[in-house]
Each structure stands twice: as structure tokens, then as C-alpha cells.
Amino acid sequence: MNHPTPAVTPYELLGGETAIRALVKRFYALMDTLPEAYGVRKLHPRDLSGSEEKLFMFLSGWLGGPQLFVEKFGHPRLRQRHLPFSIGIAERDQWMLCMRQALAGQNMDDGLRQDLDRKLADLADFMRNKAENGAENGPPGRG
Numbered sequence: 001m002n003h004p005t006p007a008v009t010p011y012e013l014l015g016g017e018t019a020i021r022a023l024v025k026r027f028y029a030l031m032d033t034l035p036e037a038y039g040v041r042k043l044h045p046r047d048l049s050g051s052e053e054k055l056f057m058f059l060s061g062w063l064g065g066p067q068l069f070v071e072k073f074g075h076p077r078l079r080q081r082h083l084p085f086s087i088g089i090a091e092r093d094q095w096m097l098c099m100r101q102a103l104a105g106q107n108m109d110d111g112l113r114q115d116l117d118r119k120l121a122d123l124a125d126f127m128r129n130k131a132e133n134g135a136e137n138g139p140p141g142r143g
């Protein structure tokens with residue numbers, strides 16, 4: 001008998017669309033209110049509903065669910081889409097502060113939480129495009 005175990009995606013483990021919408025809503029509510037996140041907040045439009053919808057669509061596909069962002073906007077080219085904004089260590093850390101707190105409010109097992117935390121932190125680090133003194137990596141092509 002051959003019963004391959006279907007791969008359970010992080011999308012499903014988290015609780016699908018409802019849970020991911022709740023995560024993203026919480027993430028931007030935190031960004032909008034935490035004084036420590038003001039630096040990253042002020043890069044965003046005054047109305048965060050568009051940002052919320054785009055991050056939801058991106059995370060849906062990134063977590064193994066429907067590829068909503070790709071279907072609507074094409075390849076994410078996430079780093080390139082962030083080039084208009086000056087993102088350094090402070091902005092990266094503020095983004096992750098909000099994301100960590102949002103993840104903390106979601107029900108999931110610790111292994112998944114750690115895995116998501118690490119992968120999102122890597123992705124946030126990859127968005128950095130501002131040269132900084134003593135930075136571990138500057139923009140691509142600058143060593």
C-alpha cells in the first residue's frame with residue numbers, strides 16, 4: 001500500500017487565511033502604535049490597509065498557501081520593491097519587533113514559531129539597502 005503523507009504547509013499549520021489575516025492585522029496595528037516602531041511606520045502610507053492586504057497576499061504564498069501576490073502582481077522581487085525606501089539595521093529591527101510580537105499572539109507550536117522567526121528575520125535582513133558604518137553587509141555589489 002502506498003499512502004504518501006501529504007505535506008502539511010506552514011499556511012495550514014498556522015490556521016490558513018483567517019489566521020494569516022489576523023497576524024498581518026496585528027503586525028500593522030503594532031507598527032502603527034509602538035513608539036519604538038515609528039521609524040518603520042513613517043516609511044509607510046498614512047492608511048495601512050493597502051500594505052496590510054499586500055503583506056497578507058505575499059505571506060499566503062510564502063507560507064505554502066495560495067500564491068495570491070504572484071497571481072496579482074507577478075514575481076515578488078521583494079528586495080527591488082523595497083528599494084524606494086531607505087532600510088537599514090534600525091528599520092529591519094523595528095519591522096521584526098512588530099512581527100515577533102504579532103507572531104507571539106498566534107497559536108502555533110514552538111518549532112514552527114522559531115522557524116518562521118528565523119526565516120522572516122533573514123528576509124528582513126535581505127531588504128536592507130542602506131550603507132551603514134560597521135554594517136555586516138551593505139548593498140549588493142559593494143563587497
Ligand code: HEM
Binds near residue numbers: 044045082092127
Ligand atoms: C526590513 C524591513 C522592512 C521595511 C522597512 C519595509 C517597508 C515597506 C514599505 C514602506 C512598503 C510600501 C508600503 C505599501 O506598499 O503600502 C513595503 C511593501 C511591502 N513589503 Fe515591506 N518592509 C520590510 C520588510 C518586509 C519583509 C521581510 C516582507 C516579507 C515578509 C515585506 C513584504 C512587503 C510586501 C509584500 C510589500 C508590498 C510590495 C508592493 O508594493 O508590491 N516587507 N514594505
